[in-house]
Amino acid sequence: MPRRAASATTASKRKPTEKQSMPDIQSTQDARRIAIDRVGVKDVVYPLKLRTKDGETQTTVAKINMYVSLPHHQKGTHMSRFLEVLNAQTAEPLTPHRIPEVTRAICERLNAETAHFQCTFTYFIKKPAPVTGAVGLMDYEVTFECTANGTTDFTMKVAAPAQSLCPCSKEISEYGAHNQRCRIEAKVRFDGLLWIEDLVQILEKAASCPVFAVLKRPDEKYVTEAAYDNPKFVEDIIRDLAVSLERHAQIVSYEISSENFESIHNHNAYAQIARDKRED
Numbered sequence: 001m002p003r004r005a006a007s008a009t010t011a012s013k014r015k016p017t018e019k020q021s022m023p024d025i026q027s028t029q030d031a032r033r034i035a036i037d038r039v040g041v042k043d044v045v046y047p048l049k050l051r052t053k054d055g056e057t058q059t060t061v062a063k064i065n066m067y068v069s070l071p072h073h074q075k076g077t078h079m080s081r082f083l084e085v086l087n088a089q090t091a092e093p094l095t096p097h098r099i100p101e102v103t104r105a106i107c108e109r110l111n112a113e114t115a116h117f118q119c120t121f122t123y124f125i126k127k128p129a130p131v132t133g134a135v136g137l138m139d140y141e142v143t144f145e146c147t148a149n150g151t152t153d154f155t156m157k158v159a160a161p162a163q164s165l166c167p168c169s170k171e172i173s174e175y176g177a178h179n180q181r182c183r184i185e186a187k188v189r190f191d192g193l194l195w196i197e198d199l200v201q202i203l204e205k206a207a208s209c210p211v212f213a214v215l216k217r218p219d220e221k222y223v224t225e226a227a228y229d230n231p232k233f234v235e236d237i238i239r240d241l242a243v244s245l246e247r248h249a250q251i252v253s254y255e256i257s258s259e260n261f262e263s264i265h266n267h268n269a270y271a272q273i274a275r276d277k278r279e280d
Contacts, residue, residue, distance in 0.1 A: 029073055029074075029075065032072070033072045033073070034072055035069070035070060035071055035072040036069065036070040037069060038067035038068070038069065038116060039067060039068065039069075039070050039076075039077050040065070040066045040067035040068055040077065040079070040082055040116075041065070041066055041067075041079055041082045041083070042065045043063050043064075043065070044063070044064040044065070044066070044082075044083065044086065045061060045062075045063060045064075046061070046062055046064050046086065046093075046094055046119075047059060047060075047061060047062070047093035047094065048060050048061065048062040048093055048094050048095070048096075048119065048121050049092070049093040049094070049095050050095070050096060050123070050196075052197070053195040053196075053197040053198070058123065058124065059093055060121045060122055060123065060124075061121065061122075062094070062119040062120060062121035063119065063120050063121070064086070064117070064118065064119045065116075065117075065118040065119075066082040066085075066086070066106055066115070066116070066117055066118075067115070067116040068106065068107070068110050068112035068113075068114065068115050068116070069112055069113050069114040069115075070112070071113070077110060077112075078110060081106075081109050081110050082106060082110075084109070085102060085105045085106050085109050086102060088105075094119070096144060099117055099119070099144055099146050099154070100146050100148070100152045100154060102117060102146075103115050103116070103117040103146040103147065103148040103152065104148045104152065106148070107148045107149070113149060114147065114148070114149040115147070115148045115149070116145070116146070116147050117144075117145070117146045117147075117148075118143065118144070118145045118146075119143065119144050120141065120142070120143045121141075121142055121143075122139050122140070122141060122142075123139070123140050123141075123142045123196055124137045124138065124139055124140075125137070125138050125140065125196075125197055125200060126138075127212055127213060129212050129214055129215055129216065129219040130212070130219055130222045130223065130226075131216075131218040131219045131221075131222045132216045132218055132219055134214040134215070134216055134219070135214065136212060136213025136214035137213055138211075138212070138213050140158055140159065140160055140196070140200055141158070141159040142156065142157065142158050142159075142196055143156070143157040143158075143187075144156055144157075145157070145187075153189070154189070155187055155188065155189050156187070156188055156190070156194065156196070156199070157185060157186065157187035157188075158185070158186055158196060158199045158200055158203060159183055159184070159185045160183070160184050160185075160200050160203040160204055161181055161182070161183055161184075161211050162181070162182050162183075162184055162203070162204050162206075162207030162208070162209070162210055162211055163179060163180070163181060163182065163207055163208050163209045163210070163211055163223065163227050164179060164180060164181075164182045164207055164208045164227075164232050164233075164234065164237060164258075164260050165177050165178075165179040165208045165209075165227040165228060165230070165231045165232065166178050166179065166231060166233070167231035167232065167233060167236075168233075169231075169264075170228065170231045177228060177231065178263050178264045179208065179227055179228075179263065180260055180261050180262055180263040181211060181261050182207060182234070182237065182258055182259060182260040182261065183258070183259045183261070184203045184204075184206060184207060184237060184241065184256075184257070184258045185203075185256065185257045185258075186199060186202070186203055186241065186245065186254055186255070186256045187254065187255040187256075188245070188251050188253065188254045188255075189251070189252050189253045189254075190250045190251045190252060191250050191252060192250050193250075194250055194251070202241070202244050202245065202248070203241065205240075205244065206237050206238075206240040206241035206244065206258075207232065207237055208226075208227040208230045208231060208232045208237075209223050209226040209227040209230060210223075211223075233269075234258050234259075234260045234269040234270060234271045235271050237258040237260075237271070238256060238257070238258045238271040238272065238273055239273075241256050241258070241273075242254075242256060242273050242275070246275075246277070251277070252276070252277050252278050253275065253276040253277060253278065254273075254274070254275055255272075255273075255274040256272065256273050256274075257270065257271065257272040257273075258270070258271050258272075
């Protein structure tokens, strides 16, 4: 019995109480005098709830990255505080309009000059086949990014799969032309409300033809012939997309790219444009 009592006493001495202070190593001074642009946590899995253009709601799962800038004199950041801020809102899923609020809260909670928030998720859109109308769910990769440093900057990036058909192949071949899937991306800043569905439509319109989740034989005939009648190099896709975004009143800047997954080459074709319309 005495031996057990002694062990219990020793254990209680080792166990910290709420009143006992613990050293804050992260806040100590660092002598190397090198500031860090971004430090934080990556791949936090968290629910996200969005409104859809048709008036419904969609809940998905996002992978979230959160960072702050770290001054040269501070040894480290407080990683747990990122999760505290994210989970402090409620037990409900995150919503897009809360992202700037969360980003500013990270800046304040970690006493940082700049905070960054990024979440990437899959967004589903019901899409009917072009002839039969057979409905399937198309998946699109969407990323929201927000930066807070006195002001708040918010961007949305959408990636859409599509189809491209080579104009050169069509011109030089006696019959047929090689085609392939492509991935078209647009990262945009915008005023007001911009639906994911609307940006997807702009991206797909720039391609030779959209792709679909469900196709019956009449639909396959349609998309094959539609692409053949609308051949585009990767350069054509990116320029047509730029023209559409230039005309869009809400979009103030864009970074766009298209990558064609070549079907007859052992490499991909790629094009990119970045433009800020506010600099005009």
